[in-house]
Amino acid sequence: MTAAKPRILTGDTPTGRLHLGHYVGSLENRIALQDEYDCYFLLANMHAFTTRADKPAEIRQDTIEIVKDWLAAGIDPKRSTIVLQTEVPAIAELTWFFAMLIPFNKVMRNPTLKTEIDAKGLGDTYSFGFPMYAVGQCADILAFRPELVPVGEDQEAHIEMCRDVALKFNQLYCGVGNRVVPEDHVKAGGVFPIPKAKIGRIGRLPGIDGTQKMSKSLGNAIMLSDSPKDVQKKIGRITTGRQSPTEKGDTSNVLFTFVRAFIRDEARVKELERRYAEGDNIGDGHIKQELAEHINALLEPMRSRRAEYEKPGGDDLVIDIIKDGTRRANVVAEETLHLAKKAMKLDFGRRSLAKDTQHS
Numbered sequence: 001m002t003a004a005k006p007r008i009l010t011g012d013t014p015t016g017r018l019h020l021g022h023y024v025g026s027l028e029n030r031i032a033l034q035d036e037y038d039c040y041f042l043l044a045n046m047h048a049f050t051t052r053a054d055k056p057a058e059i060r061q062d063t064i065e066i067v068k069d070w071l072a073a074g075i076d077p078k079r080s081t082i083v084l085q086t087e088v089p090a091i092a093e094l095t096w097f098f099a100m101l102i103p104f105n106k107v108m109r110n111p112t113l114k115t116e117i118d119a120k121g122l123g124d125t126y127s128f129g130f131p132m133y134a135v136g137q138c139a140d141i142l143a144f145r146p147e148l149v150p151v152g153e154d155q156e157a158h159i160e161m162c163r164d165v166a167l168k169f170n171q172l173y174c175g176v177g178n179r180v181v182p183e184d185h186v187k188a189g190g191v192f193p194i195p196k197a198k199i200g201r202i203g204r205l206p207g208i209d210g211t212q213k214m215s216k217s218l219g220n221a222i223m224l225s226d227s228p229k230d231v232q233k234k235i236g237r238i239t240t241g242r243q244s245p246t247e248k249g250d251t252s253n254v255l256f257t258f259v260r261a262f263i264r265d266e267a268r269v270k271e272l273e274r275r276y277a278e279g280d281n282i283g284d285g286h287i288k289q290e291l292a293e294h295i296n297a298l299l300e301p302m303r304s305r306r307a308e309y310e311k312p313g314g315d316d317l318v319i320d321i322i323k324d325g326t327r328r329a330n331v332v333a334e335e336t337l338h339l340a341k342k343a344m345k346l347d348f349g350r351r352s353l354a355k356d357t358q359h360s
């Protein structure tokens with residue numbers, strides 16, 4: 001961890017294991033950026049409670065499982081910092097301050113929240129805490145004063161809100177003029193850099209049903225932890241409606257969306273597209289076979305890295321990684337809170353949480 005590197009913050013709500021959509025949408029980016037940036041990966045376990053307050057044991061297990069997915073995918077806890085949201089008090093405090101900087105109605109119009117309310121069938125019975133998580137997410141991010149936030153397309157509205165909060169904070173409390181461009185906010189005295197979203201290679205991967213976004217709960221997902229056989233079976237379930245190897249095919253279908261996403265050999269993809277479009281003697285079955293092989297080649301190293309954490313005692317290893325990362329994260333988040341409070345004329349003496357938690 002070197003302080004000189006620019007920082008990244010992103011995270012996941014622990015709701016179960018991760019799938020290929022998470023991988024191409026964000027995980028792949030995170031792994032690639034680990035050398036260039038000082039990376040913080042947040043376990044948004046508080047957010048999990050906003051819709052599942054009655055399931056603490058599940059949330060705990062999901063939190064551990066998601067770390068296993070991260071480690072399997074290639075997040076390296078020596079280079080990157082894994083952060084448990086509920087053990088970073090500065091995030092909860094900043095959430096309150098930021099809640100005063102966003103109009104209530106603006107939160108309620110957030111399109112990502114609206115989509116979630118529909119998708120999860122929350123109706124009008126969701127908790128007060130549910131829309132609050134969007135404000136909390138601004139605090140998750142800004143607590144680490146990052147430059148970049150690698151996320152999937154569905155999170156863009158949240159990042160936009162976070163940028164608004166940071167701009168407003170710097171203007172209200174740090175004397176940054178409202179004509180200063182976002183890039184110059186820190187130079188002009190702002191506490192918070194205005195972070196940018198970094199959208200993954202594929203913003204929205206469809207599920208194998210080809211209609212909806214890939215999602216475990218919709219049963220259309222290929223999980224990072226699936227076995228080679230499962231991968232083959234699931235790819236086999238993709239339907240295109242094409243009847244024979246000589247029928248002209250439509251390369252905008254779901255099968256080819258997957259081909260372009262997971263066969264990382266441009267010349268081969270072009271060749272497959274051409275033959276498919278022309279009906280040049282190439283069957284769906286053949287393409288599926290080739291696609292499954294590529295996906296399995298991607299997942300194979302993940303399977304071997306995961307094995308270490310699936311052994312007895314694996315959960316304890318994961319918990320140690322979480323504790324270690326969270327201790328480091330609190331050093332940064334406490335510093336941010338201190339700077340924010342000072343700007344808000346709330347500097348009435350500073351607690352020494354980062355030091356206190358060093359050895360616990």
Ligand code: TRP
Pocket residue numbers: 009010011012013042044047137140141149151155
């Ligand atoms: N809301 C994000 C999701 O469900 C998870 C998340 C929480 C997050 N805090 C974050 C993502 C901060 C990026 C930055 O995927």
